[in-house]
Amino acid sequence: TDQTAVLRDVRRGMIPAHIYNDSETFALEKERLFGRAWLFVAHESEIPAPGDYVVRRVLEDSFIVTRDESGEIRAHFNMCLHRGMQVCRAEMGNASHFRCPYHGWSYRNDGRIVGLPFHQDAYGGEAGFRRKGQRLLPAPNLATYNGMIFISLDPDAPPLEDFLGDFRFYLDYYTRQSPSGIELRGPQRWRIKANWKIGAENFAGDMYHTPQTHTSVVEIGLFREPKAEKRKDGATYWAGNGGGTTYKLPPGDLDERLRYVGYPQEMIDRMKAAWSPQQSQVIGRDGFMISAASLFPNLSLVHNWPRVADSEAVLPFISIRQWQPISENETEVLSWFAVDAEAPEEFKALSYKAYLMCFGSTGMFEQDDVENWVSLTNTAAGSMARRLLLNSRMGLLEDGVQVSPTLTPDEFAGPGTARTGYSEYNQRELLNRWADHLERPQPRAATVEVGTGH
Ligand code: FES
Numbered sequence: 001t002d003q004t005a006v007l008r009d010v011r012r013g014m015i016p017a018h019i020y021n022d023s024e025t026f027a028l029e030k031e032r033l034f035g036r037a038w039l040f041v042a043h044e045s046e047i048p049a050p051g052d053y054v055v056r057r058v059l060e061d062s063f064i065v066t067r068d069e070s071g072e073i074r075a076h077f078n079m080c081l082h083r084g085m086q087v088c089r090a091e092m093g094n095a096s097h098f099r100c101p102y103h104g105w106s107y108r109n110d111g112r113i114v115g116l117p118f119h120q121d122a123y124g125g126e127a128g129f130r131r132k133g134q135r136l137l138p139a140p141n142l143a144t145y146n147g148m149i150f151i152s153l154d155p156d157a158p159p160l161e162d163f164l165g166d167f168r169f170y171l172d173y174y175t176r177q178s179p180s181g182i183e184l185r186g187p188q189r190w191r192i193k194a195n196w197k198i199g200a201e202n203f204a205g206d207m208y209h210t211p212q213t214h215t216s217v218v219e220i221g222l223f224r225e226p227k228a229e230k231r232k233d234g235a236t237y238w239a240g241n242g243g244g245t246t247y248k249l250p251p252g253d254l255d256e257r258l259r260y261v262g263y264p265q266e267m268i269d270r271m272k273a274a275w276s277p278q279q280s281q282v283i284g285r286d287g288f289m290i291s292a293a294s295l296f297p298n299l300s301l302v303h304n305w306p307r308v309a310d311s312e313a314v315l316p317f318i319s320i321r322q323w324q325p326i327s328e329n330e331t332e333v334l335s336w337f338a339v340d341a342e343a344p345e346e347f348k349a350l351s352y353k354a355y356l357m358c359f360g361s362t363g364m365f366e367q368d369d370v371e372n373w374v375s376l377t378n379t380a381a382g383s384m385a386r387r388l389l390l391n392s393r394m395g396l397l398e399d400g401v402q403v404s405p406t407l408t409p410d411e412f413a414g415p416g417t418a419r420t421g422y423s424e425y426n427q428r429e430l431l432n433r434w435a436d437h438l439e440r441p442q443p444r445a446a447t448v449e450v451g452t453g454h
C-alpha cells in the first residue's frame with residue numbers, strides 16, 4: 001500500500017476503508033503509535049496499599065503496575081531477567097516480592113533483584129553475574145493525572161500534562177467529582193472481533209449513531225433524552241488530545257441540572273468544590289452535560305444517566321474503557337466502573353447496576369454497538385474495501401466551511417473547540433493524530449544488557 005496516499009486521504013477526511021482491517025497498517029500502529037503515545041494502564045485506586053499490583057498490557061508487552069513499599073507507583077516489564085519467563089502470572093494481588101516460576105529468581109516490588117539461587121556456585125558470584133543495580137525493566141515513562149496511571153514506551157515522550165493538554169479540563173468531570181477523586185472497579189475484559197479504532201472514534205463524537213443503532217434502548221424508555229432532535233442539540237468539543245459529546249439539558253442552574261441526571265445533593269456540593277468556576281459553567285450556565293469522550297489513542301470515557309427500572313428516577317454512572325488492540329481485527333475491551341470515592345454507599349451500588357445495564361459486557365448499548373463494528377471490520381478485509389474512500393467529513397461543506405458555527409466562550413465555557421449538531425470533527429481529530437504518528441518512524445530503542453554492568 002502507498003502509506004503516503006493513505007495518510008493524505010485521512011487528513012482530508014476521506015478514510016481508506018481497509019485501515020480498519022489491514023496487517024500492514026497494524027504493524028505501523030504498533031511501532032509508531034503504541035510505541036510512542038501515552039497509554040492508560042491503571043488507576044491508583046486499584047492499588048491503594050503498598051504491595052498491591054495489577055498486571056496490564058500494552059499490546060504484547062506485559063507490565064506489573066505496583067505500589068512499592070515506599071508507596072511509589074511503578075510499572076515494570078513482566079519478564080524475568082534470566083531467561084525471560086513472565087515473573088508475575090496473576091492478574092492482580094498483593095506481594096512484597098515476585099519469584100520467577102522457572103528458576104526462582106526473585107525481585108522486590110520496586111523491581112530490584114534480590115534472590116538468585118546458587119549465585120556463587122552457578123555464576124561465581126558478583127564476578128560472573130552483577131546482581132547489584134539489576135532490576136526488572138521499568139516502563140520508559142510513567143506519569144499520573146487524577147490518579148490515572150499512564151505509561152509511554154518512548155523515553156522521549158513529551159510530559160503527560162502536555163500530551164493531555166486542555167483535555168484535562170474534561171477528564172476532571174469523570175475522574176474528579178470530589179477532592180478524593182474516583183475509585184475504579186473491575187475491569188471486565190472481553191474480546192471483540194473488531195478493529196480498535198472504531199470504538200475510539202465512536203465514543204469521541206458519534207452522536208449520529210444513537211437514534212439508529214440504539215433504537216431499541218430508546219423504545220423501551222431507558223433514557224429521558226432519547227429523541228434524535230435532543231441529541232443534535234448537544235455539543236461536541238475537542239481539546240488537547242481528546243474530545244467528546246454532551247447532552248443539552250433543560251433550563252436550570254448547576255444544582256438543578258446535576259439533580260436532573262440523578263446526583264444526590266451531597267455529591268453535587270462536592271462537585272462544586274472540586275470543579276473550577278469554568279468547569280461548573282459548562283453544565284450550569286451553558287446546559288451541556290458531559291457524555292461520552294475519547295482520549296487519543298485508545299481510552300474512552302462514559303457518563304450517562306439511565307432510568308432505574310420502571311420509575312422516573314434516573315441514575316448516573318461513569319465508566320472508563322480501553323480499546324486494547326490484539327490484532328488488526330481483534331480488540332480486548334477493558335471496562336471499568338468508576339465512582340466518586342466519597343459517594344454514599346447506596347449510590348455506588350445503584351450506579352454500578354446502571355453501568356452494568358448499559359455498558360458492562362452484557363450491557364444494552366454494548367450489544368448494539370459491537371454488532372456494527374464486527375461487521376464493519378470483516379467487510380474492511382477484502383480487496384473491494386481498498387477501492388473505497390469513506391466520507392468522514394460530516395459538519396463540513398465541500399469548500400471546507402463549517403455547517404454549524406464554533407460556539408463562542410459565552411455559549412460554551414470549556415477550552416478547545418465546540419460545536420452543536422451532528423458532525424465528524426472529533427473522528428477527524430482522532431485520525432489526524434493517528435496519521436501524525438504513523439508518518440514518523442520511531443527510533444530504535446536502546447538495549448539493556450543483563451548482569452554485566454553495561
Ligand atoms: Fe526466571 Fe530463570 S527465567 S529464573
Ligand code: FE
Nearest residue numbers: 209213365369
Ligand atoms: Fe453506541
